[in-house]
Amino acid sequence: MFMCGSVSGVFGVEAGVMNSLSVMEGDSVTLHTDTDTQRNDAVIQWMFGAQNPDIVIAEINRDAQINDVTDERFRDRVKMDSQTGSLTITNIRTTDSGLYKVEITTNSEAEKTFNVTVYALLTVPVIISNSSQCSSSSESSAESKCSLLCSVVNVSHVTLSWFKGNSSISSISVSDLSISLSLPLEVEHQDKNTHSCVLNNNISNQTKHLDISQLCQPCAGTTDICVYLLVGGFQVCDVSSDWKLYNSL
Numbered sequence: 001m002f003m004c005g006s007v008s009g010v011f012g013v014e015a016g017v018m019n020s021l022s023v024m025e026g027d028s029v030t031l032h033t034d035t036d037t038q039r040n041d042a043v044i045q046w047m048f049g050a051q052n053p054d055i056v057i058a059e060i061n062r063d064a065q066i067n068d069v070t071d072e073r074f075r076d077r078v079k080m081d082s083q084t085g086s087l088t089i090t091n092i093r094t095t096d097s098g099l100y101k102v103e104i105t106t107n108s109e110a111e112k113t114f115n116v117t118v119y120a121l122l123t124v125p126v127i128i129s130n131s132s133q134c135s136s137s138s139e140s141s142a143e144s145k146c147s148l149l150c151s152v153v154n155v156s157h158v159t160l161s162w163f164k165g166n167s168s169i170s171s172i173s174v175s176d177l178s179i180s181l182s183l184p185l186e187v188e189h190q191d192k193n194t195h196s197c198v199l200n201n202n203i204s205n206q207t208k209h210l211d212i213s214q215l216c217q218p219c220a221g222t223t224d225i226c227v228y229l230l231v232g233g234f235q236v237c238d239v240s241s242d243w244k245l246y247n248s249l
Helices: none
Strands: 018-024 029-031 043-049 055-061 066-069 078-080 087-089 098-105 109-119 126-129 145-155 158-164 167-174 179-188 195-200 205-209 227-231 234-239 242-248
Touching (some): 145 158, 145 195
Parallel strands (some): 018 109
Antiparallel strands (some): 029 087, 043 055, 055 066, 195 205
């Protein structure tokens, strides 16, 4: 989790500073007020909004003895520290991304704002061979190529990359939209298993290693020269020393 901010205001609450946090979906996060409010007349309100934090989601009013979560979206997932007013969100969701502002009012007022980004859990990329572009078995091994495709579905704020060893050789990124991504790669059949496909965002990654022996099989030959021979009353085809039965004479 990443957090920044440094200017202290009233009660230790940072004024005029945006505090940025990045968390993974399903985790818990605590937004700290960095204060210890002892006054019985203190009113602490937390507000939320995707662009503008204008919806009250939780509040403490010590004078009126109110300690409540007021937004059903956060019901059973939000707790406020009765002493400091710090807000803890459990089982956080991607829809919880946005701006959170706390206002603490006694004989004066202070506020602090957080920009929270919740990243979805990443799935492991899927690698398939592109059978329509696989090479013919009649080609020499030096010229034989294997076409592959690495794919992920329903992702946002991620980068999909092909690596050879520790070096990135190609990549594609997406920001806000939830879409599917695919990234092609062509390798030689004799290459070692040094390639991998990596899906990553700012705080996590998932890797799928390429198994060439499983995915990179030459296509069945379509241009092989067939030499017909008569053997024991059967017509057979000799292709690269492989005997194939065609029909009985």
